[in-house]
Amino acid sequence: MFKKILIANRGEIGVRIVRTCREMGIKTVALYTESDRGSLHVRLADECVRLHLAADLFDHERMVAIAKRMGADAIHPGYGFLAEEADFIRACHGAGITFIGPPAEVVESLRIKINALQMAQAAGFPTPKHSKVSFGEENLVEIEAEAAELGYPVIVKSCSGGRGRGERLAQSPRHLAEAVRQAQVVSQAVYGNRRVYLEKAILPAYQVGVQIMGDKYGNLVHLGEREGSVLQNGHKIVEEAPAICLDQGQRERLWQTALELGRLFNYENVGTVEFLIDEAGHFYFSEIKSRIQVEHPLTEMLARMDLVSEQIRIAAGESIRVKQEDVRLEGWAMMCRVRANDPWRDFLSSPGKLKRVRLPGGPEVRVDTYVYCQCEVPAEFGPLLAKLTVWGKDRDMCLRRLQRSLEDFTVIGTPTNLPLLQRIASAPEFASADYATDFHVPLFDETDGEKAEEHLPDLAAAAAILYMRRKQLINPQASPRLQGGWHVASRRLPQ
Secondary structure (H helix, E strand, O other), X not given: OOOEEEEOOOHHHHHHHHHHHHHHOOEEEEEEOHHHOOOHHHHHOOEEEEOOOHHHHHOHHHHHHHHHHHOOOEEEOOOOOOOOOHXXXXXXXXXXXXXXXXXXHHHHHXXXXXXXXXXXXXXXXXOOOEOOOOEOOOOHHHHHHHXXXXXXXXXXXXXXXXXXXXXXXXOOHHHHHHHHHHHHHHHHHHHOOOOEEEEXXXXXXXXXXXXXXXXXXOOEEEEEEEEEEEEEOOEEEEEEEOOOOOOHHHHHHHHHHHHHXXXXXXXXXXXXXXXXXXXXXXXXXXXXXXOOOOOHHHHHHHHOOOHHHHHHHHHOOOOOOOOHHHOOOOOEEEEEEEEOEEHHHOOEEOOEEOOEEEOOOOOOEEEEEOOOOOOEEOOOOOOEEEEEEEEEOOHHHHHHHHHHHHHHOEEEOOOOOHHHHHHHHHOHHHHOOOOOOOOOOOOOXXXXXXXHHHHHHHHHHHHHHHHHHHHHHHOOOOOHHHOOOHHHHHOOOOO
């Protein structure tokens, strides 16, 4: 087993990895920039190394050099940054350092999204209609021709990142040029590659991922599926497991398909096979995420398993410790991504200092976070503050627990998306599981005024306290009854 692991990441996933390593008796090295020095992952790790720039987290040579200097025998990339960089994996192996994740050949074959889709298609797996080639910024005419052939609406996707940040929807030809421009800008910023490809949009759709786990000895198991169809600006913000859009027969066929795709790509370590599912229940292979995913706590809650620990053990050469027939998925789990986004400014990122943080608790409530009172939310990294995950014996209990936990969650100091998450959890469509990727809940609606009456006493008290504090800070005044009589005489100095 490894003695020391360098965590080539930060934030809540950095905290998550540190805690598992401590339980396994493995020392850790954390990385931080000046703006991130107060983050919880820095405080919990055994050793820390300061980086000059956030961009250093993308620097292959620097990461390997730090690992060697600190005596780390393995590197855990978390997600993002270098997690899916085949050249970085090769650099680690060349330096005698173990990369905790799939082999470079697997990552490389999956990172080129068009090739992965074509390989799956050739093996008989259904995929969305897509362009056969990728495009650079000078290929707008070719992109327009390809979009017309596929038929609108189309999705412009980063060749390196697939769904998520490198993805934009074009409903018609007049939206295409801007969608391409935005997708290429984000792709360059996040993945260092401007090339994009087109995919025929499936609308409405359900986004479902199956968690798989394999070792170098050919053993491969699935750990159930997760649904992430609640999106905001292309980002998943609320997810649940199991997927509500599937019946049991569909679910079992999806599990089997995920395992077959994992074997097709010789998958090793922990990863997620992602699908799009249409209204008729037909599913289409989308991609394989060759890393731990943000939403992995959902699977951990259902399977009662530590996926980060499994990642480390597999990378150390151990075989997976569970057989498929032994996997038990019990209950229901839901997860919200709490982000430092300003609801009053179109959910722009809102870094700043957190004056007060109160995390929810209680039975089967889990919060993955790097923040605490007086912590700084850096401007140079993503706005994800925390992941709130809850478990219940059924969906109804799980939803009520989620609603209560969101009400308990307090972050003061910078705006967050908590008001939006509360509205989603209370929306009738979400409660009845009648939603897909086109699901949208406005932050405010016309019925808010009708509901306000019950909150008027609280609002009046808050307004009174705010008025009093402002008057005291700006123009403090003594009470008139303290300005005369014995009050004054008692404070008069002897003559």
